[in-house]
Amino acid sequence: MKNILSFSVIAAVMLASCNGGGGTQKEAQDFIDKYTKEYVKLYTNEQEAQWKSNTEIKKDDSSNTLAAQKADEEMAAFTGSKENIENAKRYLEKKSELTPIQVRELNYILYNAANNPQTVADLVKQRIKAENEQTQKLYGFQYMLEDKKVSTNDLDDVLKKETNVNKRLAAWEASKEVGKTLKGGLVNLRELRNKTVQALGYHDFFTYQVSDYGMTTDEMMQTMDRLMKELYPLYRELHTWMRYEMAHKYGTMDVPDYLPAHWLPNRWGQDWSAAVTVEGVNLDSVLKAKSAEWIVKDGEDMYVSLGFPKLPKTFWDKSSLYPYPADSAVKKNNHASAWHMDLNHDVRSLMSVEPNAEWFETAHHELGHIYYYLTYTNDQVPPLLRQGANRAYHEALGTMMGLAAMQKPFLAGRGLIDGNAKTDSIQALLKEALNSVVFIFFSSGTMSNFEKAMYVDNLSPDQFNAKWWELAKKYQGIVPPSPRGEEYCDAATKTHINDDPAQYYDYALSYVLLYQLHNHIAKDILHQDPRATNYYGHKEVGDFIRKIMQPGASKDWREVLKESTGDELNAKAMLDYFQPLVNWLKEQNKGRKYTLPETL
Ligand code: X8Z
Ligand code: ZN
Numbered sequence: 001m002k003n004i005l006s007f008s009v010i011a012a013v014m015l016a017s018c019n020g021g022g023g024t025q026k027e028a029q030d031f032i033d034k035y036t037k038e039y040v041k042l043y044t045n046e047q048e049a050q051w052k053s054n055t056e057i058k059k060d061d062s063s064n065t066l067a068a069q070k071a072d073e074e075m076a077a078f079t080g081s082k083e084n085i086e087n088a089k090r091y092l093e094k095k096s097e098l099t100p101i102q103v104r105e106l107n108y109i110l111y112n113a114a115n116n117p118q119t120v121a122d123l124v125k126q127r128i129k130a131e132n133e134q135t136q137k138l139y140g141f142q143y144m145l146e147d148k149k150v151s152t153n154d155l156d157d158v159l160k161k162e163t164n165v166n167k168r169l170a171a172w173e174a175s176k177e178v179g180k181t182l183k184g185g186l187v188n189l190r191e192l193r194n195k196t197v198q199a200l201g202y203h204d205f206f207t208y209q210v211s212d213y214g215m216t217t218d219e220m221m222q223t224m225d226r227l228m229k230e231l232y233p234l235y236r237e238l239h240t241w242m243r244y245e246m247a248h249k250y251g252t253m254d255v256p257d258y259l260p261a262h263w264l265p266n267r268w269g270q271d272w273s274a275a276v277t278v279e280g281v282n283l284d285s286v287l288k289a290k291s292a293e294w295i296v297k298d299g300e301d302m303y304v305s306l307g308f309p310k311l312p313k314t315f316w317d318k319s320s321l322y323p324y325p326a327d328s329a330v331k332k333n334n335h336a337s338a339w340h341m342d343l344n345h346d347v348r349s350l351m352s353v354e355p356n357a358e359w360f361e362t363a364h365h366e367l368g369h370i371y372y373y374l375t376y377t378n379d380q381v382p383p384l385l386r387q388g389a390n391r392a393y394h395e396a397l398g399t400m401m402g403l404a405a406m407q408k409p410f411l412a413g414r415g416l417i418d419g420n421a422k423t424d425s426i427q428a429l430l431k432e433a434l435n436s437v438v439f440i441f442f443s444s445g446t447m448s449n450f451e452k453a454m455y456v457d458n459l460s461p462d463q464f465n466a467k468w469w470e471l472a473k474k475y476q477g478i479v480p481p482s483p484r485g486e487e488y489c490d491a492a493t494k495t496h497i498n499d500d501p502a503q504y505y506d507y508a509l510s511y512v513l514l515y516q517l518h519n520h521i522a523k524d525i526l527h528q529d530p531r532a533t534n535y536y537g538h539k540e541v542g543d544f545i546r547k548i549m550q551p552g553a554s555k556d557w558r559e560v561l562k563e564s565t566g567d568e569l570n571a572k573a574m575l576d577y578f579q580p581l582v583n584w585l586k587e588q589n590k591g592r593k594y595t596l597p598e599t600l
Pocket of ligand 2: 365366369394395
């Protein structure tokens, strides 16, 4: 709070002196300062309440949910108030007299208001209630496998390692049970989310979320199509390879035309990388000997080696980094997240880290958010603009660090593997493609198209599951193990569908972007092969990343993109990266039946 006040004072003095006391600027600044002060207070209060309701979920006790609801309502009443909307609009009418930062802040105030307009206060209240109840249902759910209480980590483990297909099927089915309990809530939320933003003139909630990029829904969907088009020939090879290899692995002569969902090492088929083990770079076996604590500390160590500060003590004291027992009566959000509690230095992460490669990558991802928070928390960036250049940037930097931390020279340099051991670089590349390339078809394809159908096209509730599997087949080449009726809601088992709605294209963009950034770091900063880098200790890499992080949302993202990559957003860097794999896959797939169409 102290630093916010001092910022306003400095800003006010600066503005008055630079603009000969420009009346509009001063008035606008007074409004922004007043807004900011209240906003930060309510935001902090809301985050605290949400933190509690995501880390202490009890079946028969809704007190944390109710407290979160109340904090959300207070925030909504403020951000959506008629007065704030009118003021922001009034000042924006005199845009040319304002500073660019002020324009950004006022736009943010309006964007925020559109989700909570006072004119439909009752709808907003209903939505907040429905959202909090959905969270409690989703994360309070007790997963069961063969009559035993299990966690999502347990189910993921089975899907990653088990070779008995029946056992895989049981785990996959167990992981989808939660969807049934979420369907009613999701249908209700779709309607409430759409109606609230419609009050301020948006067509629907998806369109509202997309507008954060300054894009229309059509533009975003075209971008998704374009990325998939660029990567499709490679995906088709991977899909063909995977069908044959998995059939072999599970001991069946029948190679199915489409991949049965329970054959894949991830609940949604979004990441197939666990299907491949690379001799000499077997991170899972290295990590087995480490503790969960080590994973997070090691992530911090990588950032520190690049010149970032050590994490504040409060991060370690207040985060919730490790899983609760599978049968614990108190549950927590089982998905990873990073929190900027007060838009200042209280940063926390909520994870359920176990010592394996997936959590290793995720820990780096979350620390990317944390370091982004800490870096744009500076005097140049007012609290309202302490956000990513755009949401995809926020997702990209940590994932990039996670992927870099899995490359052989990095691991060898850290003494985690034997740098002299022979490794098959094609296998390593294959494993990465099964993560990154495969992910694009889930994120751009299935997820984004499902949410678009739901919010923009008002998909009928009796079509939710049919649509989900239609898209999974079309984009991912995946089918369910057996027909899944509308009593299931398999889309809702993906946490984002419930609590991070209409934003999954963020991740698709982030993956494409991070290959562009990584390519630049490898070639132009480190002068290393992008497929075999070692970021460790390179302060100049830290400087490059920090330069992206520091301005937060005070700079236009397209400008940041141009500055950081010198290019438009495209999949070229990703394609180049995996180029050596293409011929190898074609060779492997010779004589095999391709079942995906030649073009998407
Ligand atoms: O949800 C996440 C992060 C949230 S901060 C862990 N990710 C997506 C997912 O898990 O589906 C990271 C990449 C994809
Ligand atoms: Zn993230």
